Amino acid sequence: MTLGIWLVRPEAEALAACLAARLQGVVHRPVGEQKAQFAQAYRRHTQWIFIGASGIAVRFLDGLAQDKHSDPAVVVLDEAGRFAVSMLAGHEGGANALAYRVAASVGAVPVVSTASEALKPLVVGIGCRKDVSPERIEAAVRLALGEHGIDQVREVATVDLKANEPGLLAFCAAFDLPLRVFARATLAARPWVSKPSDWVRQNVGLDGVCEPCALVASPRGRLLVPKTSLDGVAVAVVQDQWMEI
Template identity: 25%
Template sequence: MTKISTISFTENGDKLNKAIAERLTGKADISVSLKGARTEGLAEWTAREFKTADALIFIGAAGIAVRAIAPFIERKDKDPAVIVCDELGRYVIPVLSGHIGGANELASRLAELIHAEPVITTATDINNIWAVDTWAVKHGYAIENIEAIRYVSSALLRHEKVGIKSDMHDGISEIFNGEEIPAGLVYGDTEAEAGISISPYIKDTWSHTLHLIPKCLVIGAGSRKGAESGNLEKLIERIFKENALSLKAVSDIATIDIKKDETAIIDLAEKLEVPLKIYSAEELNALPDRFSFDESEFVRKTTGTDNVCERSAVKCALERGSGQDAEIIINKTKGDAVTAALARYR
């Protein structure tokens, strides 16, 4: 559930703060800081909540919020949504992370709940132009290069054509899957200056290519007993660099049960912040016959299956892809006492 932290500075602000919390109860995890009950300073509150909350709501002057958050702002794909309400609840103003962080959407919802007017200032919204970053977040795409968002948005605002390609979909209709196709988007290679690539690969098709990364890759991992912690990470970084792949596309790491306690594998899953999926030899051996693997008799004798990393990757990819469209895109690759393979799914 979304975590929203609210703070107020006057008696009127406290009343509105309580009303907001009441209306959002059940819709979000609400943390309320009232003037009449607060025991910490604004800087301390902001430092903590900016790191842990999905959204911050300041009830008071916009200048208070701006000064409070300024030391903590990093980048638009990491910062939380920040919203300001005046103490009488007349206006709701998103001031940070309007698209990726969802501040614009939350401000509109909040304004409806408290019968206020949302004050949206982002150019795409006020001109009724499709916002690619909002759409990307809604559909679960990671943004590889946020600096390219402005080129796509600026082109659309100028009513210029913007290219779009996907190796996850068959055409633009499948990309939008029943949604209205935004004006200005042209599927395939075009002469446009800006374009959008939906792929785990980093392909600069246009002068300004915005890379939207789908979660579609599974790392299958193997490790000798006691392999050093960073060995698998180094191997994966090399594989992804050599093949122009984005680490943001990784959804899971998978391995066999007898390797589940290996530090090299556990540490990589933690670093990439993805689940570690564990399978038995019996589960790995039961994969469909349509898959072929780089078989090793030594590995079979040691683990009970002929290829830990490839089979683990495929097994997890099949689960992620509902049993369809899984394929090995990087076969078993050896590193220092570790192995890895990549499987892709739709």
């Protein structure tokens, strides 16, 4: 898959350069009438990051979409890098996954509205030791979930220190789960944890990882399963409260 980055205004050049470097994308810097240029470039890539307002993106996409199985994935990112919105070809085309990748690369909030993801009520927070295998992560997650299945999990959340942890990435890939990454400063703003860890405090600078990650990822949720540890992996589960209504 190839990634195109459409730069609506030159003011967002630094953001586009950051995305291009971190996600291996090609930046398009149009001059003049942009809508026609975007239409010509639309099929050149299988994925697009559109840096600009969602209203502009909607107008540019007008008449271009044909089929969710073949349309390029489109994610809209505002110029401040706050929200990465899965706009087109969300599940089948990979825009949902791309939204999480964009969000992780610039510290944005991923916005996904497809029913297949939105109706999953659980968020799993994970903290783990270095080089933990995906099998050990899976075992810890299944222990924490209990009677709930992995198919009920909407996303996995972790701290930025673990953003590239091989076992965690492999686990998420195996179960097609998006990984949401939070900066340590963001997690420190929600310091409460049920079981503070001296090891985590010394090595990460936080009292805990899994519970804050899950709670920040689902701010309207409640802690369904507090920190559960198994073989170097700590897991917490948060459930959306609206599912209990």
